[in-house]
Amino acid sequence: MTTQNKIEIGTKEEITWCPGCPNFLVLAAWKNALAKLIKEGYKQEDFVMCTGIGCHPKIYDYLNISGVYGLHGRVLPVCLGMKLGNPNLKALGFSGDGDAYAEGMEHFIHAARYNADITYFVADNQNFALTTGQPTPTSPQGFKSKAEPAGEYNMPLNPVKLALAAGASFIARINPKDLVHSQEIIEKAIKHKGFAFVESVQDCLIFNMNSKDLVPLMYKVDNKDKKKAQELADEWDYDKKDGKIPIGIIYQEEKPILEEKWPQLKKLRESGKGRKSIK
Amino acid sequence: MRLNILIGGKAGQGINKVSQIVSRVLNKIGYYTFNYRDYQSLIRGGHNFNVLSISDKKIGSIESKLDGIIALDDKTIELHKNELKKEGFIIKCGDFCTIGKNVNIAQAGGLIKILGIQKENLIEEIKKEFGDNKEAIAAAEDGYKTKNSKFNLERLKNKIVNKIAIMSGSQGISKGAIDSGINLYLAYPMTPATAVMHELASKQFDNSSGTNLIVFEAENEISVANAGLGASFTGAKVMIGTAGGGFDLMTEALSFQGMAEIPLVVYLASRPGPGTGIPTYSLQDDLDVALRGGHGEFPRIVIAPGDPIECIEKTNEAFYLSEKFNALSIILSDKHLAESEFSTDRKPNKIIDFKITRKVPGEGIVKASSYEHDKFGNTTENSAIAKKNADERLKKYDEIKKDVKKFEMIKIYGNKNAKNLIIGWGSTKTVILDALDAIDGSIENPLKGKYKFLQVLYMKPISDEIKKEIEKASKVILVENNVTGQLGRLIREKTGIAIKNKILKYDGKPFTSDELKEEILKVK
Numbered sequence: 128m129t130t131q132n133k134i135e136i137g138t139k140e141e142i143t144w145c146p147g148c149p150n151f152l153v154l155a156a157w158k159n160a161l162a163k164l165i166k167e168g169y170k171q172e173d174f175v176m177c178t179g180i181g182c183h184p185k186i187y188d189y190l191n192i193s194g195v196y197g198l199h200g201r202v203l204p205v206c207l208g209m210k211l212g213n214p215n216l217k218a219l220g221f222s223g224d225g226d227a228y229a230e231g232m233e234h235f236i237h238a239a240r241y242n243a244d245i246t247y248f249v250a251d252n253q254n255f256a257l258t259t260g261q262p263t264p265t266s267p268q269g270f271k272s273k274a275e276p277a278g279e280y281n282m283p284l285n286p287v288k289l290a291l292a293a294g295a296s297f298i299a300r301i302n303p304k305d306l307v308h309s310q311e312i313i314e315k316a317i318k319h320k321g322f323a324f325v326e327s328v329q330d331c332l333i334f335n336m337n338s339k340d341l342v343p344l345m346y347k348v349d350n351k352d353k354k355k356a357q358e359l360a361d362e363w364d365y366d367k368k369d370g371k372i373p374i375g376i377i378y379q380e381e382k383p384i385l386e387e388k389w390p391q392l393k394k395l396r397e398s399g400k401g402r403k404s405i406k
Numbered sequence: 407m408r409l410n411i412l413i414g415g416k417a418g419q420g421i422n423k424v425s426q427i428v429s430r431v432l433n434k435i436g437y438y439t440f441n442y443r444d445y446q447s448l449i450r451g452g453h454n455f456n457v458l459s460i461s462d463k464k465i466g467s468i469e470s471k472l473d474g475i476i477a478l479d480d481k482t483i484e485l486h487k488n489e490l491k492k493e494g495f496i497i498k499c500g501d502f503c504t505i506g507k508n509v510n511i512a513q514a515g516g517l518i519k520i521l522g523i524q525k526e527n528l529i530e531e532i533k534k535e536f537g538d539n540k541e542a543i544a545a546a547e548d549g550y551k552t553k554n555s556k557f558n559l560e561r562l563k564n565k566i567v568n569k570i571a572i573m574s575g576s577q578g579i580s581k582g583a584i585d586s587g588i589n590l591y592l593a594y595p596m597t598p599a600t601a602v603m604h605e606l607a608s609k610q611f612d613n614s615s616g617t618n619l620i621v622f623e624a625e626n627e628i629s630v631a632n633a634g635l636g637a638s639f640t641g642a643k644v645m646i647g648t649a650g651g652g653f654d655l656m657t658e659a660l661s662f663q664g665m666a667e668i669p670l671v672v673y674l675a676s677r678p679g680p681g682t683g684i685p686t687y688s689l690q691d692d693l694d695v696a697l698r699g700g701h702g703e704f705p706r707i708v709i710a711p712g713d714p715i716e717c718i719e720k721t722n723e724a725f726y727l728s729e730k731f732n733a734l735s736i737i738l739s740d741k742h743l744a745e746s747e748f749s750t751d752r753k754p755n756k757i758i759d760f761k762i763t764r765k766v767p768g769e770g771i772v773k774a775s776s777y778e779h780d781k782f783g784n785t786t787e788n789s790a791i792a793k794k795n796a797d798e799r800l801k802k803y804d805e806i807k808k809d810v811k812k813f814e815m816i817k818i819y820g821n822k823n824a825k826n827l828i829i830g831w832g833s834t835k836t837v838i839l840d841a842l843d844a845i846d847g848s849i850e851n852p853l854k855g856k857y858k859f860l861q862v863l864y865m866k867p868i869s870d871e872i873k874k875e876i877e878k879a880s881k882v883i884l885v886e887n888n889v890t891g892q893l894g895r896l897i898r899e900k901t902g903i904a905i906k907n908k909i910l911k912y913d914g915k916p917f918t919s920d921e922l923k924e925e926i927l928k929v930k
Contacts, residue, residue, distance in 0.1 A: 174767075209636040213642070237624075
């Protein structure tokens with residue numbers, strides 16, 4: 128007879144997201160994915176996260192794994208450092224769209240280029256919610272806010288296209304309302320060897336209900352072809368509310384990771400130890 | 407005995423090679439050297455020069471009048487002939503027109519002859535540097551035989567022969583980091599901090615360092631500082647390095663360190679600001695930002711070594727303190743200390759060996775936050791916890807203050823009973839010692855001197871002894887390489903005493919020992 132230890136992947140912290148926020152679904156998907164991976168043999172203490180600052184990054188308080196609650200925009204450098212410090216850890220980054228694409232844009236491009244084994248999750252509700260609804264680089268044209276009462280003039284940025292151009296080796300998009308699919312994509316992202324970028328297209332119930340209209344346009348893909356990936360990336364420009372929006376794995380490839388290129392990190396990986404425990 | 411030789415030319419003509427060869431030959435026969443590097447922010451062309459100062463006593467500065475000029479181009483003569491003493495010599499590049507690319511080697515050979523040093527010392531050094539390269543040896547020999555001896559630098563019979571090593575401040579910082587077991591050095595290239603990046607990078611595949619060191623160039627200083635914290639969090643011994651502008655970019659992360667309490671060592675090498683300033687020249691103008699950069703109130707350690715051996719020791723202390731107190735340690739240097747080449751004969755203090763004992767990811771659940779946080783590391787806005795944590799950060803600083811007392815926070819040179827007190831820090835240390843030695847031999851003969859010199863090494867925490875020393879003195883003179891006397895201001899903040907006599911230099915060039923001597927004597 129075997130006794131199964133109950134994995135405590137959540138914390139007892141009071142959750143301060145707005146009632147009904149899609150972040151609750153995101154949290155559930157993450158908890159399920161992590162619990163499943165731990166059951167499969169991943170060690171809970173080997174996960175290490177860095178979160179940015181904003182609504183979504185509050186997930187730091189709600190996950191019972193090691194981590195750093197970092198600065199706005201600086202999630203990926205901290206994750207990179209964690210891998211340089213101990214390449215045996217599974218580094219997870221959590222950002223909102225303002226964090227990832229405004230303040231932290233340069234790190235996003237370079238993290239894709241370095242291709243360290245990091246899973247980067249961006250909850251994109253197309254606005255700065257925690258600062259009360261200002262536009263981010265993915266806000267659609269005409270998006271009105273207290274900061275821009277006349278509406279946003281610029282076209283939004285397409286992060287999926289950017290990730291492809293920067294060389295990300297895993298690019299996926301999820302709809303958190305599809306919990307099972309989201310969980311499955313998160314698991315695949317963590318298992319992917321290299322920089323895995325997962326974007327969640329989600330509402331902000333208070334400042335931006337854009338994605339409500341987008342859900343009917345979403346359809347699932349599972350693609351590994353680069354050319355096809357470019358077409359998929361072009362299907363939705365983050366502005367229009369018609370046509371098709373691919374979710375699922377938009378692109379995935381195997382290529383050497385940072386931890387394999389540096390002999391010093393390779394040595395640590397082979398020993399299975401971090402800096403502290405090797406001589 | 408003291409000689410000052412200027413070696414000038416265009417960038418890329420091999421000026422540093424001449425200094426290097428001549429210094430090594432001189433060190434080997436018992437002479438001390440100090441090599442000042444003056445170069446522009448360009449890669450080929452322009453006008454660069456070194457001043458190589460030579461003495462039979464320990465030196466750490468140059469003098470303003472030259473005994474000789476080695477000119478790799480004509481512009482060098484034009485620009486520096488006014489600094490040449492009446493009886494001074496010039497070795498022109500035209501003296502060796504036919505030699506081709508080894509003109510600088512021939513000139514080095516010529517200089518060795520002028521100094522009156524035996525040829526075999528030169529040839530031995532050339533072979534060490536170039537192997538059996540026949541052209542290089544021939545050039546050196548040609549240079550040697552072309553010139554006549556003007557001085558007679560015999561092999562000295564002092565005990566320090568074979569114990570003198572040439573070292574720059576950057577090499578000292580790197581050695582101190584390796585001694586401390588550094589695992590990761592992160593930087594974005596910026597003069598004058600880059601020399602440490604290059605030095606450590608050259609050592610990273612050298613197993614003798616034994617630390618599995620990585621030198622990583624990140625996309626900018628913001629990334630450098632945040633990645634430094636990420637790596638330290640996972641149990642690596644980390645140092646990050648930069649100069650003024652890059653330090654400004656790091657300050658948000660330094661403040662993050664203050665809240666998250668992840669150990670971090672920062673190397674800050676200053677240059678003349680504000681803005682891009684004069685990138686390849688020297689100024690001690692970043693003490694203020696080292697002491698205060700970063701929002702909020704949190705403890706930190708700021709240490710300013712004054713020579714390469716102190717760079718080794720203080721870097722080691724910075725690593726130790728940072729790990730022991732989960733604190734931010736900043737090592738402050740400048741271009742003059744970082745890139746000048748000193749001949750050193752003192753052995754550094756015993757290495758402080760320390761291990762990382764805190765729990766790190768992989769061993770359990772560990773959390774560190776930039777938000778105010780509870781004992782689990784989770785976010786809190788509770789006023790009672792916020793106050794308690796702020797008090798604990800304050801208490802931590804008190805503990806740091808107590809602990810650093812075991813290190814040399816200040817050093818006093820010269821006659822302990824002298825009434826004239828000079829105060830300085832960082833790269834001005836060695837030039838002050840040379841100037842005082844020239845005044846009354848106070849360094850060599852401590853009882854004879856009228857002056858004593860107080861070197862401040864710990865800027866934060868700062869030593870209580872400084873106040874006592876100032877109160878004992880009848881005349882106090884502050885010497886700094888900056889516009890406003892930043893150490894003076896810090897001393898005033900901590901002691902309430904304003905130092906009125908200030909010798910400040912802020913043209914991007916270091917003090918010369920003879921000029922500083924005159925300035926000191928002018929203070930009545």
